[in-house]
Structure formats: structure tokens, C-alpha cells
Amino acid sequence: MLNTNDILETIHMIQDENLDIRTITMGISLLDCADSDIDRMCGKIYDKICRYAGNLVKTGEDIEAEYGIPIINKRISVTPAAMVAAACPDKNPVKIAHALDRAAKQVGVNFLGGYSALVHKGFGPGDYALIESIPQALAETERVCSSVNIGSTKAGINMDAVAKMGHIVRQCAELTADNNCFGAAKLVIFCNAPEDNPFMAGAFHGVGEPDCVVNVGVSGPGVVRAALAKAPDANLTEVADIVKRTAFKITRMGQLVAQEASRRLCVPFGIVDLSLAPTPAVGDSVAHILEEMGLESCGAHGTTACLALLNDAVKKGGVMASSHVGGLSGAFIPVSEDAGMIDAARCGALSLTKLEAMTAVCSVGLDMIAIPGDTPAEIISAILADEAAIGMVNSKTTAIRLIPAIGKKPGEDMEFGGLFGSAPIMDVNTYSPLKFISRGGRIPAPLQSLKN
Amino acid sequence: MRAVITVIGKDMVGILAGVSNICVKYNVNIMEVSQSIMQDLFAMIMLADISDSNAPFAQLKEELTEYGKQNALSVHIMHEDIFNSMHRV
Structure with a gap:
């Protein structure tokens, strides 16, 4: 049988020392949702997230009860939205943020990351529009988190993006000044962003990842x-x-x-x-x-x-x-x-x-x-x-x-x-x-x- | 599935009987029991087979926790695997 001290040690860690699983984060690829009609794209994004993550919160709660370990957060990360937004570069991508927010609320996760752009070497189609829309997106949505990768060891640092992000961080705070400037707390600027990070606000589902994954x-x-x-x-x-x-x-x-x-x-x-x-x-x-x-x-x-x-x-x-x-x-x-x-x-x-x-x-x-x-x-x-x-x-x-x-x-x-x-x-x-x-x-x- | 039930608290008459009664009620088979007194603290650990349990795990857990509350004991039931994975390589 198991050692008594080991069992008591585990219980002590959970009860008195705040041991917990901080997050179960489901990564979902949105690449197949790209569409030149932004409304149709938002519909596809909402449907895919609800289909894949419908049981995420319930499963997390079941595991929590059965194993007796607190699982604090259940979350979702998605493909950097700038990549799908590139399919309709002349439209304001903030609609995507709203679709993500609706999906997050529907499946019951407290945060969803991936309103993101990877611009460490330069801006592609969709990137600039998405970055410009971040302050509005974070002010108008509740659960969406955003991140921007502005540099990497292999590519160097995109200083145009750095200059831009200084303004974006300020605008995020200004637009949410009546809510403790909380918009800025949902925006992370990265160098060498990991593609499989489960922690918010910087989680996104990297392009090298499978269609769906649990981290x-x-x-x-x-x-x-x-x-x-x-x-x-x-x-x-x-x-x-x-x-x-x-x-x-x-x-x-x-x-x-x-x-x-x-x-x-x-x-x-x-x-x-x-x-x-x-x-x-x-x-x-x-x-x-x-x-x-x-x-x-x-x-x-x-x-x-x-x-x-x-x-x-x-x-x-x-x-x-x-x-x-x-x-x-x-x-x-x-x-x-x-x-x-x-x-x-x-x-x-x-x-x-x-x-x-x-x-x-x-x-x-x-x-x-x-x-x-x-x-x-x-x-x-x-x-x-x-x-x-x-x-x-x-x-x-x-x-x-x-x-x-x-x-x-x-x-x-x-x-x-x-x-x-x-x-x-x-x-x-x-x-x-x-x-x-x-x-x-x-x-x-x-x-x-x-x-x- | 096997679960570990732990009971920690001040020693008194009937703890083992109380917990066992709940196990009987839910058709849970107790496979091993070990108990020790550390200073004046009573610690009992039970390994139980809950695969033939007649109610959902959550309900069993709730009843055990409730029993603990009523008797000023700390009662937990957790899946055996958590301890195996943490303490055995």
C-alpha cells in the first residue's frame, strides 16, 4: 500500500500550501475558419470553438472532483487571429474578437487567448489591422486576451512594431480607464513567444500545433x-x-x-x-x-x-x-x-x-x-x-x-x-x-x- | 477504480465505524486500512475499490466531507493515481 507519509504530504500540499493545477488550456486551430466574408468567418470560429471545447469546463471539474486537486482555470487558446483576419484585410477584425468572446462565454471559460499577431520580422496582411484594433477589442470584450510577438532570436527585433505597441499599450489603458485600465492587463508583448503556452494573457495556438491540443x-x-x-x-x-x-x-x-x-x-x-x-x-x-x-x-x-x-x-x-x-x-x-x-x-x-x-x-x-x-x-x-x-x-x-x-x-x-x-x-x-x-x-x- | 480515503482529526470512538458505514451504503469495498496516532492526532488511511459504487463519485465525496464536518474531522477521498504518480517514479 501507499506510504502514509506520502499520502499526508500530498494532502498537506493541496490543503495548506495552495498546490493546484493553474490551468487546463485547450488549443484550437482557426486556420480552417478563414473566409473572405468576415461574418461567415466569425460564424465558423464560434461554431468550431463551441464544438471542440463544449466539454472542457465540465471535464476539468470532473477531474478536479475525482482526483481532489483544484483546477483553477479552464481556458482556450486559438491561432493568432491576424492569420485568419488576413483573409479579409479591409475589414475591422474586432468582429473576430466579439465572436471569440461569445464562444468563450458559451463554453464557460474565463479567458481565451489568441487575438494575436506575430510580427517579429515584419507586418503581413491582417497584422497591422489587427494590432490597430487591439485597444477596441480588449475594451469591448470581457474574456479575450491579446498578444503580439515583436522579436525573436532568429529574426531580431521589429522596431516599427515596438514603436507601434507603445501607443497600443497606452490606448488599451486609456479606453478602459474606468475599469482599472484592465485592457492593458489583457495584452502581452513577446520576444520569442512560445507556441504552446497555456498561461494567459499570452496564450495562443501556434501554427506548428495540431488542430486541437490540451496543455x-x-x-x-x-x-x-x-x-x-x-x-x-x-x-x-x-x-x-x-x-x-x-x-x-x-x-x-x-x-x-x-x-x-x-x-x-x-x-x-x-x-x-x-x-x-x-x-x-x-x-x-x-x-x-x-x-x-x-x-x-x-x-x-x-x-x-x-x-x-x-x-x-x-x-x-x-x-x-x-x-x-x-x-x-x-x-x-x-x-x-x-x-x-x-x-x-x-x-x-x-x-x-x-x-x-x-x-x-x-x-x-x-x-x-x-x-x-x-x-x-x-x-x-x-x-x-x-x-x-x-x-x-x-x-x-x-x-x-x-x-x-x-x-x-x-x-x-x-x-x-x-x-x-x-x-x-x-x-x-x-x-x-x-x-x-x-x-x-x-x-x-x-x-x-x-x-x- | 481505487480511491484513497484519508481521515485526520482528534481521536474518538467510532471513526472507523462511521466511515465504513458510508462505504457500505455506497457499495464501496474497503481493501486496506492503516491508522496511526501522531501526537494526539488520529490519521486513518483507507484504500477502497469504488468500481462497483452505486452512486456518482461526487455524491460519495460529499457525504464523506459532510461526515467530516459533523465530527470535526478532515475527510478526503481522492483517486489513487494522484498518489502513485506523485510519489513513485
Whole structure:
């Protein structure tokens, strides 16, 4: 029979340490929905999503009950909408966003990602119109999320797109100023965007993916912190070992749920994304893991080193536990969604510059960061360019989700509520990058040799 | 399908009988039981075969949870595979 301690450990992880499956995300290809008549296309998109994902939420709930593991979100990602929008380039693609929103509501998922464009090397037909429509689409829909890939290690950085996205981020915030600028929280700008990421708001269904697929994102920062707390005097070799062992267990659970969901939905299993995704709940914070390693506060000197250890150990522990690992896999550092990050930002220990350094070693990037409402578009673009450069040179994904807090200043707070938490508004460097951003063009792809 | 039922709480008379009675009611066969007292906390773990259960899993789970609430115990029923996959390579 099973070992009593193992059983109690699992129950303890779920009950007291917030272990959960963060999301089951069904990826659905929309390529066969493309049509030169936009209304007909929207009809096809709605029908296909409802047909494929009709049982997604129910299946998730069944697995949750049977296995006793909380499955927090059931979501959908679709082919970047700009690709199907290219079939009718003279029409406003916002109709597609409405069709996606209706489908998401019909099947009962809380978010649907993929109102996206991939423009890392240039704008194709449909891309420009879609990007222009993002602020309106995110303001008028409730559940649709958007992402734009503006750079990659192989292609370099499309600086025309970077300049454009600075304005788009601002407009997203402005159009939803009466709703905590929430539009901007549903838009992610990527460098090296993964095609199988199950986490919102940056999920989309890549072109190399099958027609339909199930991806699962696990979480569990609280479990890792609790495991480290039991070894207060361990050296860092041992710390890395503890993280690996814990990540292994968490990921095994993700693998089980992914396989079971795949079997019940009759959809191929894609990947397990073995991420430490924090929530604002007490005991579910990545910052607190870093502090458990010995920092007085997240943001102190040493934070980048701790995060590098954590991120690497999570991956090492997780890869062996799953047959296919993918997505963003690693430690997330969203400011508003992490109780420890919020505290560190509030007390001044954590600055935007430190966060930027941390993104060189974490799994994502500058995530859920509120900046002053009067930040000009070119400064937002320059932050995007910096972050994309880190991703491009280091061959890693970087994602940026900035929320210009319209009408607010540093020191004030943005309250999003729920899983999105609250974000103290952080100072940005206000020296102008306008000339640099307005040059346009592309930053060439970096050398892959002579690595120093 | 096999499930693991765990009962944790303060020791008292009739816990094993209470849980077993619910199992009988749902035609659930108890295959193994192990119990221990850790400090003054009672921990019982049952491996049960629920393939011939006469009601949906959710209903059994609800009744066990309700029994736990009434007796100040923490009662869980979970699919066996979750423990196998987490703790066995």
C-alpha cells in the first residue's frame, strides 16, 4: 500500500500550501475558419470553438472532483487571429474578437487567448489591422486576451512594431480607464513567444500545433517555499535539490491531469508547463521563496542569483516528471499577482530596474507592472525594446505586460482584485528615448557564436 | 477504480465505524486500512475499490466531507493515481 507519509504530504500540499493545477488550456486551430466574408468567418470560429471545447469546463471539474486537486482555470487558446483576419484585410477584425468572446462565454471559460499577431520580422496582411484594433477589442470584450510577438532570436527585433505597441499599450489603458485600465492587463508583448503556452494573457495556438491540443499549466510556489522552510540551514546545493524534488512532484501531478484531460476530451496531449505561478493569496508567492533562501526582501542584491537558481532547479526537477514539457516553464514574477512582490515594491525594495535584471533569468518578463498614467508611448516602447533585447540575446522568452495607470502617480495603487491582485505604481526613468524609438527599422538578429 | 480515503482529526470512538458505514451504503469495498496516532492526532488511511459504487463519485465525496464536518474531522477521498504518480517514479 501507499506510504502514509506520502499520502499526508500530498494532502498537506493541496490543503495548506495552495498546490493546484493553474490551468487546463485547450488549443484550437482557426486556420480552417478563414473566409473572405468576415461574418461567415466569425460564424465558423464560434461554431468550431463551441464544438471542440463544449466539454472542457465540465471535464476539468470532473477531474478536479475525482482526483481532489483544484483546477483553477479552464481556458482556450486559438491561432493568432491576424492569420485568419488576413483573409479579409479591409475589414475591422474586432468582429473576430466579439465572436471569440461569445464562444468563450458559451463554453464557460474565463479567458481565451489568441487575438494575436506575430510580427517579429515584419507586418503581413491582417497584422497591422489587427494590432490597430487591439485597444477596441480588449475594451469591448470581457474574456479575450491579446498578444503580439515583436522579436525573436532568429529574426531580431521589429522596431516599427515596438514603436507601434507603445501607443497600443497606452490606448488599451486609456479606453478602459474606468475599469482599472484592465485592457492593458489583457495584452502581452513577446520576444520569442512560445507556441504552446497555456498561461494567459499570452496564450495562443501556434501554427506548428495540431488542430486541437490540451496543455496544462501547474503551479505551487507555496509548496516550494514550505519545503525550503523545513531546511533553514541547508547550503545552496541542497536548496537546489529540494526545489528539484518538489518541482518533480508538482509536475507529476500536472502530467497526470494532462493525460487524463486528454483522454476524456479525446484530444492529443500537448505539454505540461511547469511554472511557479503565484497568486496574491498568502503563501502562494514566488517572492517569498526568494526570501526563504535568505533575502531580507525580494529586490535586495542577490535576488537575481536566487531567482536564477530557482528557475533552473524548477526546470530540472520538472522535465523528468513529464513526457513533454513546454510553454513558459519556470518562475513567474508578476508584480501585482504576488503578495511578496507587492510588499517589496511598496516598501521600495523592488524597482523596475531590478525587475528588468530579474527577467534575464526568470521564465517570463516584466509582468503586471503598473506605471504612471502620464508615461509617454515612446518610453513604453523603449521598455519593450529593452526587454525584447534581453530575450533575443539570451534565446529566451520575454513577455511584457505593463499597465499605464491613467490618472495615477507613483506611490498610488491599482486594485484589480481576484487573481490579478493589486499593483503599486512604479517609477519609470523619464529621460526621453524618443529619437531612438522613432528611427524604426529592425535590430538585426544576434550572433549565436562568440558567446561572452 | 481505487480511491484513497484519508481521515485526520482528534481521536474518538467510532471513526472507523462511521466511515465504513458510508462505504457500505455506497457499495464501496474497503481493501486496506492503516491508522496511526501522531501526537494526539488520529490519521486513518483507507484504500477502497469504488468500481462497483452505486452512486456518482461526487455524491460519495460529499457525504464523506459532510461526515467530516459533523465530527470535526478532515475527510478526503481522492483517486489513487494522484498518489502513485506523485510519489513513485
